[in-house]
Amino acid sequence: MAAVRIAPSILAADFARLGAHVLEAEAAGADWVHVDVMDGHFVPNLTVGPLVVRALRPVTRLPLDVHLMIEQPERSIAEFARAGADYLTVQVETCPHLHRTVQLIQEQGVKAGVTLNPATSLETLREILPEVDLVLVMSVNPGFGGQAYIPASTARIRRLRALLDELGSTAELEVDGGVGPGNAREIVAAGATVLVAGSAVFGGSRTVAENLAALRAAIGR
Numbered sequence: 255m256a257a258v259r260i261a262p263s264i265l266a267a268d269f270a271r272l273g274a275h276v277l278e279a280e281a282a283g284a285d286w287v288h289v290d291v292m293d294g295h296f297v298p299n300l301t302v303g304p305l306v307v308r309a310l311r312p313v314t315r316l317p318l319d320v321h322l323m324i325e326q327p328e329r330s331i332a333e334f335a336r337a338g339a340d341y342l343t344v345q346v347e348t349c350p351h352l353h354r355t356v357q358l359i360q361e362q363g364v365k366a367g368v369t370l371n372p373a374t375s376l377e378t379l380r381e382i383l384p385e386v387d388l389v390l391v392m393s394v395n396p397g398f399g400g401q402a403y404i405p406a407s408t409a410r411i412r413r414l415r416a417l418l419d420e421l422g423s424t425a426e427l428e429v430d431g432g433v434g435p436g437n438a439r440e441i442v443a444a445g446a447t448v449l450v451a452g453s454a455v456f457g458g459s460r461t462v463a464e465n466l467a468a469l470r471a472a473i474g475r
């Protein structure tokens with residue numbers, strides 16, 4: 255059985271003590287750190303930029319998985335790379351020249367990911383799949399943490415898994431939005447290799463370690 259990684263999204267963390275919260279997740283066995291970058295244009299929310307990636311870089315040894323929900327992401331790729339991103343994932347809706355954008359990311363020595371909104375056809379990814387290191391299935395409409403998982407996402411994950419297998423691709427299949435102990439097992443069974451979880455890790459009244467343990471128990475590995 256392939257390993258499944260858990261990538262806590264800092265969107266649900268306490269920004270007044272971000273470094274400490276991320277370290278808490280690392281100590282509790284988180285595998286990656288997911289950073290949601292939003293520009294207030296592509297999505298109706300404004301979050302963080304390269305400055306926060308740079309600040310986190312010396313804090314944690316975990317890979318920094320940066321999800322760009324911004325228009326014209328190609329303008330910011332070099333800066334995020336210099337700041338220390340390990341993965342840079344762009345939304346296909348923001349990239350008329352997706353192939354060039356993926357190349358640009360990889361030229362910076364960063365792993366390239368592509369993602370798409372729940373209503374965007376998986377077909378928009380078919381031609382780029384052989385080139386990418388990661389594909390992310392958005393299981394909510396991007397913009398905010400704490401939303402409910404869109405049930406149709408599971409079928410999309412399954413279809414994407416079949417496409418990747420058909421290509422012999424070893425790209426990571428990541429899922430983002432509304433992931434928690436209640437649905438993690440079905441998401442992994444559908445073929446996901448990386449689970450992003452914001453509220454399910456940093457939210458609620460339980461500790462980060464308890465939350466991560468609940469997620470691990472749900473997927474049984």
Ligand code: DX5
Nearest residue numbers: 265396397399400432452453
């Ligand atoms: C949504 C973001 C997600 C979000 C996930 O636009 O891309 O990464 O933080 O948060 P939860 O796990 O709370 O749905």
Ligand code: ZN
Nearest residue numbers: 290321430450
């Ligand atoms: Zn995200």
